[in-house]
Amino acid sequence: MIIAYALFAVMLGLVIGSFLNVCIHRLPLRESIVWPASRCPHCRAEIGAGDNIPVFSYLMLRGRCRACGAPISLQYPIIELATGVIFGGAFLLFAPPLLYARLVFACAMIVLFVIDLEHRILPDRITLPGIALGFVLSFFLPPGWRDSAIGLVLGGGSLWLMGEIYFRVRGEEGMGFGDVKMLAMIGAFLGWKLMLLTLVLSSFIGSVVGVGMIALKRGDMKYALPFGTFLAVGALIAAAIGDRLVSWYASFYY
């Protein structure tokens, strides 16, 4: 039974992942995400419903546009699969109604992850409604409105402060305000404890990846790492297992 449930969640995630691909592609271009229908970016041919089945269509078409044969980015099926896996995990970890809030949150993190990686921006069209939605939901769901409000203010404030210090010390912009708004959104959805955990996790993952990239001589660390990408990974981990991590950590003090 639990397997059928998880499978349903993965299938739902694949379909939602397909929609997230549209958001990822169109939000940076400031296009509508509901209209028009998907087109091949190469020949502009409309992609029919039969060729728009998550992952499956990509495999059937062998990663090429049916009309012009141009290669379709592997990114599409990867994002669909990743969303499917994350949905499956969320269904096992959370019960409704918190489940729905965490799914919406996860979708936002996936979109921000990719857009920041590709364009070095974190669109206000996601972060600002995200801050509002996270705070409103906290009146009915964990972490509760107080933790959410503290998380929102502390999340936005702490990154803003770090950016200011970096600017004073180094004389250059370290972080954009997009990161500030994103962390405020994470604080609003997850509360201040998991927001702080997100900051620790994403800084840690960022350092590990950064050191790895320097070791592989893949370029300058400062330009290689959009922080929002790591915030998204940190936030997904914090949302999934953060409560257990926090209570484990607190058990050493109480």
Ligand SMILES: [Zn+2]
């Ligand atoms: Zn085409």
